[in-house]
Amino acid sequence: MKKLNNLAVIAGIAALFVIGFPLLFDGTLKEYEVSVVVTDDQTGIGVSADKNLNFGRIAVGSTVKKEVVVSNDDGFRAKAILRAEGNVSTSMVFISNVMINANQETRIPIEIRASVPGKFTGKLVVEIKKSKFGLTEPLVSLS
Amino acid sequence: MIVLIVLAVLSTLASGLIVDVNVYEDIKYTIPYAGFEGGNVQKYFTDVENLGSVACKANIRADFPSLSMEGIGTLIKPGGAARLFAYTRLDNGTHEFNITVSFCNSTTSKGPYFVDATKITTGNAIDIIDYISDHGKLRLRIRSREDDIVIISTDGGKIRSMGAKLNARTGTIYMDRPVTGKSALSIVSASGSDEFSGEIETGESPLYKKIIFSIREMLGI
Numbered sequence: 001m002k003k004l005n006n007l008a009v010i011a012g013i014a015a016l017f018v019i020g021f022p023l024l025f026d027g028t029l030k031e032y033e034v035s036v037v038v039t040d041d042q043t044g045i046g047v048s049a050d051k052n053l054n055f056g057r058i059a060v061g062s063t064v065k066k067e068v069v070v071s072n073d074d075g076f077r078a079k080a081i082l083r084a085e086g087n088v089s090t091s092m093v094f095i096s097n098v099m100i101n102a103n104q105e106t107r108i109p110i111e112i113r114a115s116v117p118g119k120f121t122g123k124l125v126v127e128i129k130k131s132k133f134g135l136t137e138p139l140v141s142l143s
Numbered sequence: 144m145i146v147l148i149v150l151a152v153l154s155t156l157a158s159g160l161i162v163d164v165n166v167y168e169d170i171k172y173t174i175p176y177a178g179f180e181g182g183n184v185q186k187y188f189t190d191v192e193n194l195g196s197v198a199c200k201a202n203i204r205a206d207f208p209s210l211s212m213e214g215i216g217t218l219i220k221p222g223g224a225a226r227l228f229a230y231t232r233l234d235n236g237t238h239e240f241n242i243t244v245s246f247c248n249s250t251t252s253k254g255p256y257f258v259d260a261t262k263i264t265t266g267n268a269i270d271i272i273d274y275i276s277d278h279g280k281l282r283l284r285i286r287s288r289e290d291d292i293v294i295i296s297t298d299g300g301k302i303r304s305m306g307a308k309l310n311a312r313t314g315t316i317y318m319d320r321p322v323t324g325k326s327a328l329s330i331v332s333a334s335g336s337d338e339f340s341g342e343i344e345t346g347e348s349p350l351y352k353k354i355i356f357s358i359r360e361m362l363g364i
Contacts, residue, residue, distance in 0.1 A: 043189060043190055044189065044190040044191070044192065045190070045192070046191075046192045046193075046194040047192065047194060048193075048194045048195030048196075049193070049195050049198075049199035050195040050196055050197055054195070056195075057194065
């Protein structure tokens with residue numbers, strides 16, 4: 001009976017931890033429009049140097065790369081979780097989980113690999129997670 | 144326990160979500176290319192159209208050591224277009240490599256930089272074609288009057304082309320990063336018919352950073 005009680009307490013603590021774990025972290029979302037036109041023309045490219053994720057016009061077989069800069073001005077580590085949406089997502093290559101140390105910035109390359117002609121659009125969603133409490137900061141990578 | 148609670152509260156007060164996300168302005172295109180047939184000087188070109196709202200500067204390079212380029216540093220205005228060239232002379236056969244064309248937002252470029260032309264001297268076998276700087280990284284184009292190999296070296300270790308063997312008559316020396324202070328540079332042709340040495344130096348003017356590049360002929364000095 002005592003063993004069962006102990007198990008119940010442990011299960012209760014585990015359940016509380018699972019339910020309460022997300023409450024230990026702050027999160028914010030940023031979304032970026034992504035677009036690219038892929039053509040069969042091997043001799044020309046279209047470029048946009050604007051600070052957006054318009055990858056312009058490229059030929060089949062080519063790759064194009066821009067970088068997203070995530071800066072963390074806070075004293076605690078942060079975690080960036082990236083995901084792509086829309087039909088452009090099948091052509092996008094990037095690291096989806098990146099840790100950013102306190103008071104540092106990191107550049108995350110976003111690459112488009114053009115395989116078939118067409119116009120491709122979508123979004124890059126960047127979710128930033130950071131611990132609300134200094135004591136739980138080491139757990140941010142698990143969030 | 145009380146100490147832990149106090150620490151947790153203080154930690155909470157100190158914490159804030161100060162994270163920013165920006166898109167960096169540099170863009171890189173990699174274009175697989177297999178059209179170079181050996182035996183003659185071959186040219187590759189790509190037309191670049193600026194689809195954005197800001198001007199950009201173009202750069203072009205290849206993962207092949209002896210490729211020379213034209214159009215480096217070309218400023219392309221919004222709605223404008225430019226043609227970039229890369230050319231080389233290769234052994235017989237088909238050669239495959241990637242060409243990378245990169246762009247940066249010219250409005251965020253540092254500079255302007257300049258080089259001091261009066262300090263460059265030419266010799267018997269090697270000519271300096273031109274020298275420009277991009278973001279403080281110097282590019283020096285050279286030409287060998289004889290059809291030989293040109294070897295470039297530096298004691299500063301800051302030149303990517305260090306020890307490069309340029310099979311074509313023209314070649315480009317790239318700086319890996321902005322030069323600070325003085326760095327010696329020498330350019331030697333394989334025949335030993337010519338040799339240069341000089342200094343690369345950076346400085347700050349009241350308004351802009353500037354690069355002063357000088358080559359002084361060592362032979363005879």
